[in-house]
Amino acid sequence: MTDRNDAPSRRSLLSMIGVVAGSAAMYHAMTELGFAGESTFTGPPKLGAPPPGTSVLVLGAGIAGMVAAMELRDAGYKVQVLEYNGRAGGRNWSLYGGDTYTELGGFTQKVGFDPGQYINPGPWRLPYHHQGILHYVNRLNVALEPFTQVNYNAYVHSTTAFGGKPVRYREVQADFYGHVSELLSKSTKQGALDQAVSKQDQEILLAALKNWGALDGDYKYATGLEAGERRGYVKDPGGGLNSMPIAGKAIALPELLQSGLWTAIGAGLAYDMQSAIFQPKGGMGMIGKAFGKALEPLIQYSCKVVDIHQDEKGVTATYIDSEKGGTRKTATADWCVCTIPASVLSQIPMNVGAPMKAAINQLPYMAATKVGLQMKRRFWEEDDQIYGGQSYTDQPNTMIGYPMWDYFSKGKGVLLGAYNFGTPAFIAAAKPPEERIKDALEYGSKIHPQYKDEFECGVAVAWHRVPWTLGCAGFWTEESRAAHYDDLCAIDGRIVLAGEHASRIPAWQEGAVTSAVDAITRLHKKVMS
Amino acid sequence: MTDRNDAPSRRSLLSMIGVVAGSAAMYHAMTELGFAGESTFTGPPKLGAPPPGTSVLVLGAGIAGMVAAMELRDAGYKVQVLEYNGRAGGRNWSLYGGDTYTELGGFTQKVGFDPGQYINPGPWRLPYHHQGILHYVNRLNVALEPFTQVNYNAYVHSTTAFGGKPVRYREVQADFYGHVSELLSKSTKQGALDQAVSKQDQEILLAALKNWGALDGDYKYATGLEAGERRGYVKDPGGGLNSMPIAGKAIALPELLQSGLWTAIGAGLAYDMQSAIFQPKGGMGMIGKAFGKALEPLIQYSCKVVDIHQDEKGVTATYIDSEKGGTRKTATADWCVCTIPASVLSQIPMNVGAPMKAAINQLPYMAATKVGLQMKRRFWEEDDQIYGGQSYTDQPNTMIGYPMWDYFSKGKGVLLGAYNFGTPAFIAAAKPPEERIKDALEYGSKIHPQYKDEFECGVAVAWHRVPWTLGCAGFWTEESRAAHYDDLCAIDGRIVLAGEHASRIPAWQEGAVTSAVDAITRLHKKVMS
Numbered sequence A, B: 001m002t003d004r005n006d007a008p009s010r011r012s013l014l015s016m017i018g019v020v021a022g023s024a025a026m027y028h029a030m031t032e033l034g035f036a037g038e039s040t041f042t043g044p045p046k047l048g049a050p051p052p053g054t055s056v057l058v059l060g061a062g063i064a065g066m067v068a069a070m071e072l073r074d075a076g077y078k079v080q081v082l083e084y085n086g087r088a089g090g091r092n093w094s095l096y097g098g099d100t101y102t103e104l105g106g107f108t109q110k111v112g113f114d115p116g117q118y119i120n121p122g123p124w125r126l127p128y129h130h131q132g133i134l135h136y137v138n139r140l141n142v143a144l145e146p147f148t149q150v151n152y153n154a155y156v157h158s159t160t161a162f163g164g165k166p167v168r169y170r171e172v173q174a175d176f177y178g179h180v181s182e183l184l185s186k187s188t189k190q191g192a193l194d195q196a197v198s199k200q201d202q203e204i205l206l207a208a209l210k211n212w213g214a215l216d217g218d219y220k221y222a223t224g225l226e227a228g229e230r231r232g233y234v235k236d237p238g239g240g241l242n243s244m245p246i247a248g249k250a251i252a253l254p255e256l257l258q259s260g261l262w263t264a265i266g267a268g269l270a271y272d273m274q275s276a277i278f279q280p281k282g283g284m285g286m287i288g289k290a291f292g293k294a295l296e297p298l299i300q301y302s303c304k305v306v307d308i309h310q311d312e313k314g315v316t317a318t319y320i321d322s323e324k325g326g327t328r329k330t331a332t333a334d335w336c337v338c339t340i341p342a343s344v345l346s347q348i349p350m351n352v353g354a355p356m357k358a359a360i361n362q363l364p365y366m367a368a369t370k371v372g373l374q375m376k377r378r379f380w381e382e383d384d385q386i387y388g389g390q391s392y393t394d395q396p397n398t399m400i401g402y403p404m405w406d407y408f409s410k411g412k413g414v415l416l417g418a419y420n421f422g423t424p425a426f427i428a429a430a431k432p433p434e435e436r437i438k439d440a441l442e443y444g445s446k447i448h449p450q451y452k453d454e455f456e457c458g459v460a461v462a463w464h465r466v467p468w469t470l471g472c473a474g475f476w477t478e479e480s481r482a483a484h485y486d487d488l489c490a491i492d493g494r495i496v497l498a499g500e501h502a503s504r505i506p507a508w509q510e511g512a513v514t515s516a517v518d519a520i521t522r523l524h525k526k527v528m529s
Helices: A002-017 A026-032 A063-075 A131-139 A169-189 A199-213 A225-231 A253-259 A261-266 A285-294 A354-362 A422-429 A433-444 A478-489 A509-528 B002-017 B026-032 B063-075 B131-139 B169-189 B199-213 B225-231 B253-259 B261-266 B285-294 B354-362 B422-429 B433-444 B478-489 B509-528
Strands: A055-059 A078-082 A100-102 A108-110 A144-147 A155-157 A233-235 A277-280 A303-310 A315-321 A325-333 A335-338 A368-375 A390-393 A399-401 A413-421 A455-462 A495-497 B055-059 B078-082 B100-102 B108-110 B144-147 B155-157 B233-235 B277-280 B303-310 B315-321 B325-333 B335-338 B368-375 B390-393 B399-401 B413-421 B455-462 B495-497
Touching: A055 A063, A055 A315, A055 A325, A063 A078, A063 A131, A063 A285, A063 A335, A063 A509, A078 A325, A131 A285, A131 A509, A144 B144, A155 A169, A155 A261, A169 A199, A169 A225, A169 A253, A169 A261, A169 B169, A169 B199, A199 B169, A199 B253, A199 B261, A253 A261, A253 B199, A261 B199, A277 A285, A303 A335, A315 A335, A335 A509, A354 A478, A354 A495, A368 A422, A368 A433, A413 A422, A413 A433, A422 A455, A433 A455, A478 A495, A478 A509, A495 A509, B055 B063, B055 B315, B055 B325, B063 B078, B063 B131, B063 B285, B063 B335, B063 B509, B078 B325, B131 B285, B131 B509, B155 B169, B155 B261, B169 B199, B169 B225, B169 B253, B169 B261, B253 B261, B277 B285, B303 B335, B315 B335, B335 B509, B354 B478, B354 B495, B368 B422, B368 B433, B413 B422, B413 B433, B422 B455, B433 B455, B478 B495, B478 B509, B495 B509
Parallel strands: A055 A078, A055 A335, A155 A390, A335 A495, B055 B078, B055 B335, B155 B390, B335 B495
Antiparallel strands: A100 A108, A144 A277, A303 A315, A315 A325, A368 A413, A368 A455, A390 A399, A399 A413, B100 B108, B144 B277, B303 B315, B315 B325, B368 B413, B368 B455, B390 B399, B399 B413
């Protein structure tokens, strides 16, 4: 199990944390993940009116379920939604001060954050090309603000490089670009590219490399003010007298390569991580809240579905109160859109055919952990001039995320103190929340020694312990997709599945939206045929 | 004159528009500009109290003048500020609907923008390391929001490449990185780097290039889903059935090099252009306004200084009403901080020594033009999914800047339709504002055909026609700095100069701040000695 899940950890890291990893298996991994992250959303579905009185039961009030419910309702369907939690949104979720969250194993955390402070345990980014989720965000009038993926002044850190001292993103990137440019310039000048590139194009290439890599007049990447203009200075230029800048020393190529820190500088290159990215003001959970409010009369909360049964006439879901248990109740409709995660759905009796059943049962879920840490003051801004973005580390916390709101405020702030996948996430999930927090503090203080003095309180979410998902997102491999994906998505009788797990944009809200749109479009066609 | 000013145009483009140009002269140019952009601000000056009653006359209520006035006042000086305009801020300036602006030559423009719409004719960015201006922004409680320097979905455009069709920034960058990676991988594998890089480091380098450049298993940058994960797709992945992505065709290396579009992909690499960058909510002019309010009793507006005279006892400035002319009045103080741009100051009689006089007289000012265009709807967001950032073109308008506020709003928006330097700016300045606007529309419609239907009204500012600066910023060369810079900054009797022109961060507000701090620190020392 560990080996199996160590693989997704690495892959997920790539697509979700936005780091270009040093592993040669990366792009193969991306293929397996289905090139996570993009969307074919071309506008909301235009379903047209169903036969009067046609009803649909939607299981789950996450993003997929609520998109389905909203569009089906708008088309004229009679819609009922059953939701396990006492709130709408599912993994679209922010934890605020005063919130209580209970994990499998009985760990209950009461969030101690101050008003206005929060953490997003689940999704936290809305890339510009995720036009599906952005459509609903705008329809629901959820206010957005920019999300900073790349911060040149944030740190990259390895316990085994530079004496364990963090360096700035800008330094590593400038030095990597500089060295690459110098090496390729050298190769060009020595004739190594004569077979591949025409002489005329070589001249343009040299000019391009010189500019892009900040090379000097001899096509060298050397410590000096040219490099300083990219990597920063020891002493910045200033005003008036004695204002000359002093350049820092560029990292030599062997040191840079061996440090492994170049793995971090792809943070903004992947399609999902490219600027512009947005986040809802006040937390990602604002989307789920707004959806819930818009669908208020349709959603029934605290319903734990324990059985799903279809016959020629319709679909019946049996459920109990998810908090109190007690009486079994039923909800019935002509059709059903089931957005319950496969990890949970595989444990619920449901009379679908063997192909869908096999598809559900085979799908493992990725492990992920997030830790939020409230600090007394925003020392990363005040002391380190880091305004938003992320620092990366080779420690198990993987990264530190800086809040991208209330910049320059004199008050408190909540750091994302850990966001990891795979093995580190499994190890974290095996510990009680307070130990996960303690670990995040230990790792983080290697980068920000201020942690010790400034920490106030924290919260930790290990997705394999979240009762209603048992993992962070469906984990497909190239092989499992080929064998099972179409069976998972195909309509079985009166039931169709939807959610990020039924998409090629796994672990993203856009997957949930596009999956829901596709599922109800096909369902409506079946209804009308 | 044209040749002389063609040079700064190119250089200014680099540091101010944030494009890495294709010219090999670039870094030399940057040296001449003094590595524009960084700061040595380490906190506001701690001057200590002057002898009771000591007075300072500050000429100019731009950023430098107001920083000087505020700190001198706080230290206990008697401060008076004379300002040419009827408002505070100087080049820190936003134009809103209803504003009127008259250029040299008599062109008066009444800005027709809707409420909430504006353009910043002068500075528009606050880089994270400009801690001086950020200090005053925070002291004055000016609210900030993120500025997007790099937008991967914005366009890069050449009239001579790809049939004049714009392509996306992400496509050009991914293809450039991919080809560079492939070429260097090839060189490495063929042994061309054996002298320069150890065998072991070559292995790490290959892994780094593969990941960073999105190479395939054979270290090739090929059209395919690996490249798509960087450059985007023809059809993005989606949800449910038939959701497979389709990759677009990568641009071949010769085509890419010859297009010249690679010059644009350094937009975010320079120290001044690196994320995180900020802008004041409601326009850059909010800083000047807040400063003016904080210094209200000290500033006398509409004062055109016509003579500056110092003797053993003090400094006297003679001024007239800048709008109505009329009576000559005088203001006298023990000392003077003069922030009048050298371009204007060179025309004002002032009894300073020959070295300062020569320094003032030799300093030319850069040409720059900005054009603001109000559009009926935000088609760049709605149709093109461009949220903030800039598109770049080889046409004389140089770029199109997208508003980085009110994202996703259904209302109007103001584009920065042109921002150019040097020759194109001089040509634009020679035309009446309405022709500059017409030109910007013509150029812009090559990238956004929607311009024709959506344009409502515009405003154009040519800095060489701005009566109170006669140019956008002081233009230093390496030679002129060596010969004159220290003389410009040195205290002459009772007079010290300050402003971006008296800094090594020309054309940036940070230059004005650090220059002012340095000038008053030295002035105070002289007062106390």
